[in-house]
Amino acid sequence: MHRDRYLWLLTERNLASRGGKVRVSALLEAFKSYYSYDLLERLQCVPNEQDKNNWLFRLVRSPRQARHPLYHLLLIQLLGYTAEEFFQLPDSPPDAFKPFGSKPWPCLNPVCQQFQQLSIKECQVTYDKQRSRITGTFSCTCGFTYSRLSLDSLPEDRFRIGKVKSYGQLWEKILKNFWANPTVSIEEIAKQLRVDYQTVKRQALRLGLSFPRPGPTARVAKINGELLRDTQNGQVTQPSKLESYRMAWLEAVKENPHIGRTTLERMFQRIYSWLYIYDQQWLQAHLSSWD
Template sequence: MIVNFPKPYDDEIFYSVVARYFEYYRVGGHKKILKALFLSDTISATLDFPSGLKDFCCNIKNGGFSEEYIINNHTLFPYYSRFIDSKKKTRILDSMNNKSGNIHTRVGINAGVFSPLQLPRFCRKCYNEDIKSLGESYFRRAHQIPSVPICLKHNVFLEKLYIGVNFLNKHYFIPPSVIENYPKLEASINDNKLVKEISQRACNLLKLETAHIFNNQAYLYNRKIKELGFLKNQKSIDLASLYEAFENHFSPQVLLTFKSQVDINDPSCWLKSIVRKHRKSFDPIRHILIENFVLSFNNKSVTTKVKSKKWPCLNPVCEHYNKKVISKYKSSIDKKTNREIKYIECSCGYGYTESYLENKGVTFRRVKIYGNLWEEKLNLCISKGISIRKTAQILNCDSKTIKLFLDKKCSNSKISITMIEKKKQWLNLIKQNSKMSITELRKLNPALYSFIYHRDSNWLTKQKYPINKPQPKLRIDWGKRDSDFLLQIKESINYLKITGYNKRKNKTLLISLIGKQAIIEKNYSKLPLTASFLEKVTESKEDYRIRRLKSAQMKLIKNNIDVNRWRLLREARIREDYLTSKIEKVVEDLLNGKELKDKNLLSA
């Protein structure tokens, strides 16, 4: 139980609270302190989303701490939670309370533009004020939001801590006191009001009253942008106008500061994705940018009314011919000409496309499908013996179109006759080769098979073919394999002996040396000789430490240095934490000058 854990300051990040405790009670190393606080020495020093909070709260006796209180008031969870659905939120909270990872992946930070901060950021002016008023300083939560570059209180850009790689440890919480010895640079002042306004809106997300508002509408911004009047037709957004207005509202400096530059020619541009159906997560700062744009934009400047329009049916044999009764259509953009093309279809089945040619100033229409009603009239005219030209006049089309339909009809009848003949050929092929499967028959006549398959695959597969029994698999002689692996492992041990390898010789090392790791690990029970030999010759961690102690004793004696406990342990690189009763006895025997037989697999 921890009794004297420091009380967190207002808006202090949880990382800073633990770091101050590290500084107060630096006894036994940071791993021991982690073990005392979180009941685990593998907890990482994470700025935004700490884990292991459940054990931490149970271990703090002075009260005032709960998982919910820490998460809502001293982490960055509220900043992201507004844009996370309830299922993901539950998983993230569970990961923070327990000791599981993947939090940044679940939030969407790893795939975003702002990477999670590895080291804290600070404001020099805030630090000096804290020293005067509190006697110590702390890392503020608002300063650790990756997308917020300034201190809102003093309107200056934040400074980053830079620690050498040799001193950087993922389990070590860096205390705020290191700022005192940090180079004192003149703080850069922010002179952009919009940067401060956006940063203020981002920091407001840390407040509980705004943090848990989530709107799960897939087309949330799509609807809002359309309401502003950025419409190309009844359904599509006018991206050209939207990009122009967006870039006029936000200067390039602001967009660069928040890593949110836009490019209309970029197909994966974030602005296009956020105003369409949301298929991925976006950084909260980009939600704030689009919300700021929507709120501050003048609706009246681009609002246009789209009048409802109807189109006529162009089928001369339909009762709706030349009457504007069709109100629904499908719209698409031609990639080559960037022209809008509408597809209009009547209930009679007659469909056509319509597009406006700006260079000619005319509306162009093209028939795409004639429909059953039109084709029935064509068949009626042909059966009555009406000429092709007269039929074309009746059906309001070109005479070449009538010829194409007649040729298609004749070719379909020819295909049906040919299909019957091809099926007979295939049945004869089955009779002549009654023991062959469909795959073997296909190899005999691939052209015939391909013709029938592409026109009537169901008929082809329904025919009766003999079932080929699969060939039995070859049995593996595991006894021989066991002997071979045993011989190879012994050879690898000799190789280690020749090369003078002195590190720990465990099971994984010996198996990997022969290049058969997967086979041996998956079939360990089938290899008794190999398994028993490995159990016999491999070193445990305890045996390895004993061997190091023996080597350390010999080295000290060789160099004429007194053998005492602390020298022996330091030379053997063994910490007090790892001393077991067996190792303690070995140390005592070595200090008394006794000779020991260590378990060394090189002599096996």
């Protein structure tokens, strides 16, 4: 079809997107720069700039009726072809209007054996008319699914994630293994899974993993429980226990460097409350970093 050829050539000149959306303002400006107004007036082919349905724009939209041959000749010449050359072009050029290129696409799950390998053979392309944007969604057999909004303009764009829609069963399994290992910090988990600290915490919460984790934070929880029993029994703490509570608070701070003071106080409320009552001067000194 003529329109397919037009879109292909317009895309090459950045007058249409790779998704097939014509940049009508740019096309009109290019047309006015190429042809003089006097010539177009003599040919009675001046496009009405105020009319979004003028002959030039109708020419590159889905055809509903035939257009005057002169209109086609003017546009073909603007695009750098003779009529003979234009009609020898293929109706559907290879890879035309594929906004994310041709299959296959890479898996971008860092814990998958096919990481950055071209193993994904299907791409779901959706177009949001209201926002005038195209989304490509890619799913690997490992379950990792990601999407991108912008179109691929450079080869390296294929290895860029716009949004993770599902981490998949393999990624979640690795997270669970890391989470159960007290020797691996959350920062290290985030590094290995190539996400940020808060994403690790959110996904662990979504998967119902234990809070706090095994390790230093778990020891804090144990002291939390001992403190509750001591308080309920009306016991007065020993100096050694005072050091234990201080250590528990310091470990809680160390294990949670990315959360605010209020959240930390809420997470470890019993330890915080006890120190506030019995060791307030020390506690205030160790809260100064938030002030």
